[in-house]
Amino acid sequence: MFTGIVEELGEVTAVENLGDSCRFTLRGPLVTEDAEHGDSIAVNGVCLTVVDTADGAFTADVMAETLKRSSLGALDVGTRVNLERPMALGGRLGGHLVQGHVDGTGTVLERVPGEHWEIVKVGLPQELSRYVVEKGSITVDGISLTVVDAADDYFTVSLIPTTLALTTLGIKQPGDPVNLEVDVLAKYVERLLGDRAPGAGAPAPLTPGTEAGR
Structure with missing residues (x-):
């Protein structure tokens, strides 16, 4: 669950086309400082699962359904993106309840x-x-x-x-x-x-x- 309060303006650094999916590498030193494999990070409002982290960047796999239902399919190297980590239990709800499930x-x-x-x-x-x-x-x-x-x-x-x-x-x-x-x-x-x-x-x-x- 997210709040819609963007923590960091990140950047796409690599896009790997996997046929029916894509693997993105995104730079975001703030949101990756405590991120681990399996954690969630919202990218332009889409909840993605962290595959790996290194040097202030993380990779995430995006399936065909997500590419079809969101604008992530238009991302390219150099594109700026909004990044947000999930809300911590007991944290302030600064925006509103956001699932990261794009409609x-x-x-x-x-x-x-x-x-x-x-x-x-x-x-x-x-x-x-x-x-x-x-x-x-x-x-x-x-x-x-x-x-x-x-x-x-x-x-x-x-x-x-x-x-x-x-x-x-x-x-x-x-x-x-x-x-x-x-x-x-x-x-x-x-x-x-x-x-x-x-x-x-x-x-x-x-x-x-x-x-x-x-």
Whole structure:
């Protein structure tokens, strides 16, 4: 489990194509200082398993499903990436609950600079729009952000100077893909309410003579 508070802006140093998967080597001295084989590190919001570490870098294998569902398939040597280690039990939840399970990809549509901040407009698949609400939380490339405006096919976020300087959203341009993870609580609520809808999962009518029907 992550919080969406990026710890480090890392860099892809090697990409090995394995046919139906890829092995990435990523430089991140901070996130690898206590990382061991089998640990998790979020890369642009995707939870990856550490295969090996050496000299401030780590390697991770990415399967075809992850490459298809996220923007990691577009990574190349030199690409900057957001890195975050899992939240420690008892640690501060600075952003919101982030699983590192990407729901889909969006596209940066527009950047509108302000005096001390910047508004970024992101297009998203319509099947995800029902989970995105004004002033709600969303994860963009692993960054926990608050939604400013929400529409059927896009949303906007307001970025402070720290986010612009220390994450990939400071360099993403219109047309660039971003990984999206909606608030997991919204998905659970939808499932629970769906099960309670008329005719969905309702108990069978009791027949005379049953214990509950007496």
